[in-house]
Amino acid sequence: MEEIFTMAYELAPLPYDYAALEPFIDAETMKVHHDKHHQTYVNNLNAALAGHPELAAKPVDDLLRDLAKVPEEIRTAVRNNGGGHANHSIFWRLIGPVGSDGIGGSPTGPIAAQITADFGSYEAFKKTFNETAAKQFGSGWGWLVFQAGKLKVLSTPNQESPLSHGLYPILLNDVWEHAYYLKYQNRRADYLAAWWNVINWHEVNKRFVIAKG
Ligand code: MN
Secondary structure, three states: OOOOOOOOOOOOOOOOHHHHHHOOOOOHHHHHHHHHHHHHHHHHHOOOOOOOOHOOOOOHHHHHHHHOOOOOHHHHHHHHHHHHHHHHHHHHHHHHOOOOOOOOOOOOOHHHHHHHHHHHHHHHHHHHHHHHHHHOOEEEEEEEEEOOOOEEEEEEEEOOOHHOOOOOOOEEEEEEEHHHHHHHOHHHHHHHHHHHHHEHHHHHHHHHHHHHH
């Protein structure tokens, strides 16, 4: 009998407690966001790729880097759910427990110098990032990428990833209402302002080094 392999994508456990980001991001939001929303993207991605084992065997980032290789009838499902899986997988690691080494505070390492070079100051960078993310209409993400030798802030709608545009995400923030509604309701700007307190600058620096190539 032929052996059937199912190369399913899986949701990794959150690398810290749900309450570790309190009071900036509340435990209930983290639990629903990770266990329900992210799990749904994973489930839907697996469902979309059920008949495509050659695609399901690839890292999700590779699918997003080359969406043209994904058959048209499942391309939207892969863009949305593959994007949802990839984006959240980065997001959980780019934030971390309040009070831990390298979490919150001012940027450290090579990213600190690049922020100063390209934006003038950390405060100016935060303002640009928050304004860009705040202005994203409806659901989407704010991003920091490295393009043509400079840091660049942008936003995308829905679960669209910069990987699909040849750009490697260094930093990202989720501005879907599910990321903040339980605590902040309609106050996206307050959530954006609080979120900097849980940034993991070690992880940002790791991604910056890769982005620079
Ligand atoms: Mn989300």
